Amino acid sequence: MDVPAHRLLLDLLRDEIGLTGTKEGCGTGDCGACTVFLDGKPVNSCLILSGELDGAEIVTIEGLKIGPELHPIQRAFIQDGGAQCGYCTPGMLMMSKALLDENPNPTEEEIRFALSGNLCRCTGYVKIVRAVQDAAAELRRLGADLTPARITSTNMTGSNSWKS
């Protein structure tokens, strides 16, 4: 797949590859709805140009599941009502995963800080924060039994061309 270097990662994912799970809320890096993992780090995909992606590994919400199973973070969002309209949810989940990868036992304040760049207009964040707390507890309980998230990623090799 040939892609112009100026194409945003967000548009590349949504329009060229057809992965619309990553949401566009603002296009200016202010809402976090388009959060994906770029080489293991969470980024706003609306701020990344395709030209920057040589050899990069991208993980989107579509890759959060562990095989056919929902990730514990996804299960916690369902259980606790962390999604209402659901439009911010993919970004919230990716950012939550990034937090829990680094800090398996965050305080409420740490969760609120980690998610402060992800806007939600529906929930008042209460149930999102609780879901992350519950997911953290569940992940700790599962411990080493949980296979690391080896999930569908799209690898990029060569400049400005995609292979999937």
Added chain:
Amino acid sequence: MEELSIVGKPITRVDSKEKVTGEAIYGYDLVLPNMLYGKVVFSTRPHARIKRIHTEKARRYPGVAAVITGKDAPWTHGESVKDKPFLAQDKVRYVGEPVAAVAAEDEDAAQAAAALIEVEYEDLPAYFSPEEACKPGAVSIHQEFGSYRKMEFIVTSPTMPNVCEHFKLRTGEVEKGFRQSDLILEERYSVPIIQHSAMEPHSSHAQVDPETGRVTIWVANDAPFRALHEMAEALRLPKEMIRFVNPLQGGGFGSKGGLKVEPLAVALAYHTKGRPVRVKFNREETFISTLTRHEAVANIKSGVKKDGELLAREMRLFWGAGAYAEKSPTVCIRGSLPAPGPYRIPHVKVDGYAVYTNKPVAGSYRGYGIPQGAWACEQHMDELAKRLGLDPLEFRLKNVYVDGDVSYWGEKLHSVGLKETLLKAAEAIEWGKKISRVEGFKSLRVGKGLACISKPTRTPTTSAAGVLVDSKGEVAVLAGTVEIGQGSNTILSQVAAEELKVPMDKVRMAPLDTDVIPFDASTTSSRSTYHMGNAVRRAAIDAREKLAEMASPMLEARKEDLAFSDGRVFLKDHPQMGIPIGDVIRRKLGTSGVLRGAGSYTYEIGKDLDLETGHSDHASAFYMYATQAAEVAVDEETGRVRLLRMSAAHDVGKAINPLNCVAQIEGGLAMGIGSALHEELVIDEKGKARNPSFLDYHLVTSLDLPKMIPIIVECPEPEGPYGAKGLGEPGLAPTPAAIGNAVADALGIRIYDLPLTPERVYWAIEGKKKSG
């Protein structure tokens, strides 16, 4: 009453799974085969005549399929006044008004071509506040107003040409009431423009069949049947020539009803030879060119007796409609009517004016005019209490509506849970316990405040529903209620599951397509649980009755002797004698057989308000009551208002799903806090929005919120399903006033204008220091 097994339970949402996996397809995600990409050119002037539009360069740009201007789309629309053109006709009336549009093979080409369109303007005088636009001698923003098609209830003003609705309430004689009063207080409050900021920006897809002329619109619209009606009227087509299909909606809060991007997509689709067109607004375009909440100025004057008895209240409210009427007339009516508050007052006079300005279009926003009125009335109540030496809670308890009261609009009230909300919200923040300082923080002053509201719902309206039961015992619910995040799919599934006595996982909501789904008035006004809940309940009962009739000979029992549970129909006295409902259908109708149940609900006795007095003995199918209470710490050195805790007690009638009710309260409260402390869409002296982005327009983040204490009060509404009322809108309505009252309690300073930014509070503190 029969015991409920599903209604009343904290069931998790039925739509979560597709949302956490990214599989859910929203309007903004939708891709249609062979579609073209639209881009719109917006006005850069607040009020101007269009001299010329240069489209030649855009037309020649590679990949461009269509370039259109007003003359290619000679239609106007509007819910109550047909004043809004699909594309500007000769004139623009606000910065952000669509002037031209392009359809091209890809987004890049559409954007590049749109940038090549040049518009020549001749500026006209512009108005940027509703009061200014009402001044004597003000030029009419809509010279053609008299010739517009409009609803019969619209009342205009002979002296103020920019008034697109004048609401009047007349009860008793206010002058007499003032004469009898021991204390009279007059104040002026204001609320700025804010924007809904649903996380999904606006978009619409449209296609016009070149053979039949039939128009199909794919859009996340919260009232597809009303939008269809408005589109049919605009295009002067019979309704069956138009179809709305609803993909999932990423929030709305009032911004995604009526017609927003739809007219642009349709206008383009008439010029693309049958190819579908997608028009997406980016965030900035969503801020300036879809909808905003009314800025409002409320003048309020009250007369009270020494003992706290309210005698008279007079209000004049100016609602800034922006450049087009949209829902302003009804926001003005339904926001002005209860603006004097949920109190027994013998003498009341209200004048509400919806006024055209040259600002972005204002319309429905969660709360529909109640928050603006409450910001004025509820702070005014505290100022009265202060002067009377009364506790604000006691003062309210003395005057609030209780069952049997006749409201000042002439309606005998029932199921009034207001007192209970007041007491519970106050108790949750330890109302009587006063702390004015925080240990170790010399500059912090602590205060508490509360505010209460009542809110009517749109009346009279109709909802219709169907249920389909198949031979596997699975149930599909056909309902025109749009799942916008509020949880309606879960609530309506619960109702169907409850009445058909099937497990929740056997129920699914059918996709929303106006070609096949029965009529529903709108997903607005907190009306769905009550109206559609009743309709789905009736449809499910209809299906259950039919099932009982079919099962009766199979079980060799009379219909009356049958009962339903867990997907089975059986003999009441011998529960082991029964069959799964799917088997009943299979045996009677065959494996592919489907049983249909139908139901509808209209609040039959609902009556329109009298145009001269504003009176109606059944103005609303039900009323929602709520009280919120805030404890704040204000930093005297910086002016920053820090929320310590907030309670929110809401009378929901009956919580069909307590988990979802709490979610609605928390979300509403957060939105209310944003509007209280920092939200404002700033329009400059040239009519341009200064902060149309999430960087500069401060939405509440996860770090901005206090401890929230949601409280469910259940004062059942006899007509509601299982006693339910509504809940969605009141969540944010009393919030700013409760916080304003807490700030006044902390500082001894009343602040009359929103939002309570550190800057505004700081200058109020400085002002008080100077005046001593």
